[in-house]
Amino acid sequence: MVTLEDVARQAGVSLATASRVLNGSTRQVGASLRAKVELAAAELGYRTNVAAQTLARGASNVIGLVVHDLTDPYFAAIADGAMRVAESQGLMVMIGTTHRDPQREIAYVSTLNAQRVRAVLLVGSRVTDPEATRRLRTELDHYRESGGRVACVGQNLLGVDTVVPDNRLGAAELARALAGLGHRNFAILAGPDWLIAPRDRVEGFTDALEELGLPAPRVLNGSFDREGGYAAATQVSGVTCVFAVNDVMAVGALAAFRDRGIRVPEDVSVAGFDDIFTLRDLVPSLSTVRLPLAGMGARALELALDPSEESRAESVTGEVILRESTRGLG
Amino acid sequence: MVTLEDVARQAGVSLATASRVLNGSTRQVGASLRAKVELAAAELGYRTNVAAQTLARGASNVIGLVVHDLTDPYFAAIADGAMRVAESQGLMVMIGTTHRDPQREIAYVSTLNAQRVRAVLLVGSRVTDPEATRRLRTELDHYRESGGRVACVGQNLLGVDTVVPDNRLGAAELARALAGLGHRNFAILAGPDWLIAPRDRVEGFTDALEELGLPAPRVLNGSFDREGGYAAATQVSGVTCVFAVNDVMAVGALAAFRDRGIRVPEDVSVAGFDDIFTLRDLVPSLSTVRLPLAGMGARALELALDPSEESRAESVTGEVILRESTRGLG
DNA sequence: CAGACTTTGGAAAACGCTTTCCGGGAGGTT
DNA sequence: AACCTCCCGGAAAGCGTTTTCCAAAGTCTG
Numbered sequence: 001m002v003t004l005e006d007v008a009r010q011a012g013v014s015l016a017t018a019s020r021v022l023n024g025s026t027r028q029v030g031a032s033l034r035a036k037v038e039l040a041a042a043e044l045g046y047r048t049n050v051a052a053q054t055l056a057r058g059a060s061n062v063i064g065l066v067v068h069d070l071t072d073p074y075f076a077a078i079a080d081g082a083m084r085v086a087e088s089q090g091l092m093v094m095i096g097t098t099h100r101d102p103q104r105e106i107a108y109v110s111t112l113n114a115q116r117v118r119a120v121l122l123v124g125s126r127v128t129d130p131e132a133t134r135r136l137r138t139e140l141d142h143y144r145e146s147g148g149r150v151a152c153v154g155q156n157l158l159g160v161d162t163v164v165p166d167n168r169l170g171a172a173e174l175a176r177a178l179a180g181l182g183h184r185n186f187a188i189l190a191g192p193d194w195l196i197a198p199r200d201r202v203e204g205f206t207d208a209l210e211e212l213g214l215p216a217p218r219v220l221n222g223s224f225d226r227e228g229g230y231a232a233a234t235q236v237s238g239v240t241c242v243f244a245v246n247d248v249m250a251v252g253a254l255a256a257f258r259d260r261g262i263r264v265p266e267d268v269s270v271a272g273f274d275d276i277f278t279l280r281d282l283v284p285s286l287s288t289v290r291l292p293l294a295g296m297g298a299r300a301l302e303l304a305l306d307p308s309e310e311s312r313a314e315s316v317t318g319e320v321i322l323r324e325s326t327r328g329l330g
Numbered sequence: 331m332v333t334l335e336d337v338a339r340q341a342g343v344s345l346a347t348a349s350r351v352l353n354g355s356t357r358q359v360g361a362s363l364r365a366k367v368e369l370a371a372a373e374l375g376y377r378t379n380v381a382a383q384t385l386a387r388g389a390s391n392v393i394g395l396v397v398h399d400l401t402d403p404y405f406a407a408i409a410d411g412a413m414r415v416a417e418s419q420g421l422m423v424m425i426g427t428t429h430r431d432p433q434r435e436i437a438y439v440s441t442l443n444a445q446r447v448r449a450v451l452l453v454g455s456r457v458t459d460p461e462a463t464r465r466l467r468t469e470l471d472h473y474r475e476s477g478g479r480v481a482c483v484g485q486n487l488l489g490v491d492t493v494v495p496d497n498r499l500g501a502a503e504l505a506r507a508l509a510g511l512g513h514r515n516f517a518i519l520a521g522p523d524w525l526i527a528p529r530d531r532v533e534g535f536t537d538a539l540e541e542l543g544l545p546a547p548r549v550l551n552g553s554f555d556r557e558g559g560y561a562a563a564t565q566v567s568g569v570t571c572v573f574a575v576n577d578v579m580a581v582g583a584l585a586a587f588r589d590r591g592i593r594v595p596e597d598v599s600v601a602g603f604d605d606i607f608t609l610r611d612l613v614p615s616l617s618t619v620r621l622p623l624a625g626m627g628a629r630a631l632e633l634a635l636d637p638s639e640e641s642r643a644e645s646v647t648g649e650v651i652l653r654e655s656t657r658g659l660g
Numbered sequence: 661c662a663g664a665c666t667t668t669g670g671a672a673a674a675c676g677c678t679t680t681c682c683g684g685g686a687g688g689t690t
Numbered sequence: 691a692a693c694c695t696c697c698c699g700g701a702a703a704g705c706g707t708t709t710t711c712c713a714a715a716g717t718c719t720g
Contacts, residue, residue: 001476003706014670019708030668045472047444051390052706054381055675062424071410073403073608080401083427092441094392094424097413111422114377142375146331226611255611278403278578281556281585283613333676344700349678360698382676385705667716
């Protein structure tokens, strides 16, 4: 293991000088010594010991990213956006997946705190359980007191910088658009009740229908993934349009309808939410609400990194996109 | 910032005792002192400073994961598998995306070396450029000399533990299966020449056709993603079956054929490779070669973590899965 | 050319842990 | 009762950096 001291000795300079040359210091070092140090470092194959550096500097070059599930393209897209800005800032990314377990989210914040990461990004819907939220807040506050920065992509419930997708508005506009196509009877394939994002989407959609004077939709709960969409869709009947609260559930619904011999959009229209890139080529192509996922991840990290006393919440509105999976009536 | 020393003082014990209680040591500590320390730690909200711990122990609890592109479900699935075993071992994961740039891959290995991560996982096809491979090997050797462990998911070119998808065999078996359906004239939507995985798939497929005495396929190169598949597919004509060297290219091809008014599988059959989970519900459902992606990621990390002098290569064979996108002729 | 700055190099004190030694006391054996 | 072992607590020496303080050597200025 080559240390700075080895480099310094080989270059015939002091530890201080070697440090100043190799790890960006504000101090100047004369050209000749600088060259000697660089040569020695290259010859010996020196690699900075980041742990030692972090300890001495009291600040690390790592950020933490906590997502629900990396194989869900929704999170992959957001993570990708965040990672691009991390890379541009020379920061490494430490990542944890909670698989939607609030306990694990808290545990990760604690671990990332122990790692003294520069910032933590919490990506994904908050939960309705106030106790879980409170415990998470406590942990976050603890981290922030020791200088950590936090941002969230989700609901503004943690008292930290947050990028908030306007789920209610997006769902409401989708509802209006679908009503505009002539639909009157809806079913909603909802996620679990304890996740706020899907709940907000249900409420936004439902409220909009009510405002339009349309009958209340039938709400069918399922897990927030493809299987949940499939399962919920097996119970759908008597409606002309179903709204799945996210695209992967919509995909499950499409599969269920196919298996049941129900044609989309001829027999029933289907719409999703998120506009997942990987699903762009589905047949029929999916009507949905587009969210700028990568941008949201990037923005969240920018917020976290940008020092500021009060916490900011930036709302992101989705854009309704009607494709082939929804058709006009009459 | 609460330190171990603060905890020790508050508990009225020595630093050594506090350390032994809070951070798994082999040494026993009496019940009463242990309780005092735990209480003090909880009261003060102590969080281990992992950087200091790493420095003192000379070993970290993080592993590095280098993938081409996280938004590609292929990599997300492998990463997920690896992350599950990491989590089960109490290891954190530091992740880097190269966007298929060999330079960046090398740079990440260097950075992860500086971080003194326990192990590095390189996920994704190797490149044909021997110079890039040599430079990467040099960097890896350097890392390993200082005790780092390395594993790779891809081709066995780096002299490290490797999980090798048998691309040739998988493609060959796919070719035989498709020939078994009666197809004689094939086109291959190939990836870029400098990536070995797609090249191997092309060769395996081509060789198998030759063995069967069938005409050589037309090979169309494109980028290793959806767009590449789309672009290459626009040039396809006069064949009954096209093999896209991975599923996302196949999706692009499906889209291209749709745009051209060519029906799949009636007018042309399409097969992919990888069996991406998210694409399971495509219509028509995609014939492909299934690779146990999560298992491969998990296995690679196991190999990396399992000490061994000589480097091991474990081959993984894909399973041909014929679905709706390929049809039998005659 | 004296005095006041500015540069630049080095010595050494942190940074917050882990772990090796030491030593004292408790328990067991002749 | 003397001798050995164990067991457990603490003092202190690292781990590899950064950075503060000094000091020496230039560089200006008047």
